[in-house]
Amino acid sequence: MSKEQFGKDGCNMNQRKGAQSLEFARAPYILEGACIVGKKEGEGPLGHLFDRVEEDPMFGMNTWEEAESTLQQQTLQLLLDKTKLTPGEVHYLFAGDLLGQLIATSFGVMSMEMPFFGIYGACSTMGEGLGLAAMSVAGGFAGKAIALASSHFASAEKTFRFPLDYGTQRPFSATWTVTGCGCVLLGEEKGFARITGITTGKIVDYGVKDSMNMGACMAPAAADTIYQNFMDFNRSDKDYDKIITGDLGYVGQTILLDLLKEKGYDIAKVHMDCGIEIFDNENQDTHCGGSGCGCSAATLCSYIFKQLRKNNWKRILFVPTGALLSPVSFNEGQSVPGIAHGVVIESV
């Protein structure tokens, strides 16, 4: 795609970069973030950085699904409180979760009455939401837009794994779904960082069928998107202070580093995985690490934003990864394809 095609009238000089990437001419600003997590996440290494830690896993509700909806509603409200915005001042809300038909989101954001786009990218949802929200602001379609993603340990276990009461043993390759929600406000006026580009993921399937080894399912997609980002922007690991995947965990991280080495890039020094950071697997029995939409979303809105605000990191590549399975596809013997959406964030 040539630049000219988008520059006709001297406007919309947003430049496509290669096959999957986009560089924003008017890079939208990140104005604020908000995140709420559960008790276990609050006891983890990043516990002191989250806006709020909720001790009650039910969030005062009667079902796990209502609990996750309430988590979303409260996180969205927290963002509005922080920014003193009314729901009416937010032009678009891009939000999603892991549950069938996005019910955590539908019932969670309903009361805000914001123009709403429901998105599903499994655990890559925050990456998908940031990409779309960035487009809506950079394109002049919205003055302010929000990207939101959540997951809840119990609603996810109920959906994808076994009833908790079974006390099923989890293999070491399994991850622990994060109870958490993160939401990010993008806008045109100056904020603490900017989304300068995105590399939108393709679905990548290596034929892995083990839903207890999500890292292996998602690592190829992460490698594909990171490599594509390097190609499209003519960059390498040296151009990023951090390359941050969502929830590959220890197993997935190893595979990711190997796959990129095969392509000639060693990102070991700059790679960080939110799933590895959010829990202390030694003492929290979380095995391979944390997972779920909420894992990368909450880590972004706490630890990552803090580093960007302090200018400790000038430019990062945020790459949430998603495993595109459902209980039905898994039970029918399908593989677990992955997708990863890259977001280039630069401190201001």
Next chain:
Amino acid sequence: MSKEQFGKDGCNMNQRKGAQSLEFARAPYILEGACIVGKKEGEGPLGHLFDRVEEDPMFGMNTWEEAESTLQQQTLQLLLDKTKLTPGEVHYLFAGDLLGQLIATSFGVMSMEMPFFGIYGACSTMGEGLGLAAMSVAGGFAGKAIALASSHFASAEKTFRFPLDYGTQRPFSATWTVTGCGCVLLGEEKGFARITGITTGKIVDYGVKDSMNMGACMAPAAADTIYQNFMDFNRSDKDYDKIITGDLGYVGQTILLDLLKEKGYDIAKVHMDCGIEIFDNENQDTHCGGSGCGCSAATLCSYIFKQLRKNNWKRILFVPTGALLSPVSFNEGQSVPGIAHGVVIESV
């Protein structure tokens, strides 16, 4: 939101209209559409207008989910064949279905390897996809983008209702899920119609809990979006040759007309519902009408596009409607909120 805010540098003059709407300065063109439906849809009133009617409900596969994925894959391929495009020439694919975790879509579009945004809007998915795809082209982010939505009678019944083998009686307020897929190619070069504006829906919940009466669940959302479109664009039913809802069916249509009458608008003369058009309820035993993402998507790509190509309709408001429930939310006694996304389409 003032126009100025988006006109700073004399670019991106896309004008926000009121609370929920957008008018595109560089309205993207509809270049082509493609649709494939099942046997029953082929026997309906619009049967002769679909690109292809597949006699085999399994689409040659072993499961209903694989069948729907194949339906999507074949429809997408048909669009590429019609336009002589390669997958690499499509910058973004916005697609979704009704199944949990969008598996029909993930496995259906995977082989195309297009940069992919998974979207979930229940039966409003084509409206959501057209809005986002239009933004990506109008904002200069994509030269070409595709919006796709599908549904399959059997995979939907399996997900939301009862095993077909039960032969459960269906109340007259129930709709029949359409087996069909429609996809639309948007681009910058001249096509047969343009998307000149959108009115993005909010989630509307009147507390209706009957999943066998989706029309009643969705009608309030449709009324809300249509009324908002009138307000934002300062238009009325007289400014549209047709106002086309997705799958309200007979019950929902009655409610929609009543709700808009209460607000002072009688759209009876220009209203059309894809769910009512696609089946002959007298002879096909479809009760309230057709439903599912595929209902409005396939009708759009056949009957509706034909009228626009012939210039029989100059300007229409396409408003697919979605019922935001899941088997879990329904079984937990939750209501069924609705959402409707409005898309203004004008013939060229």
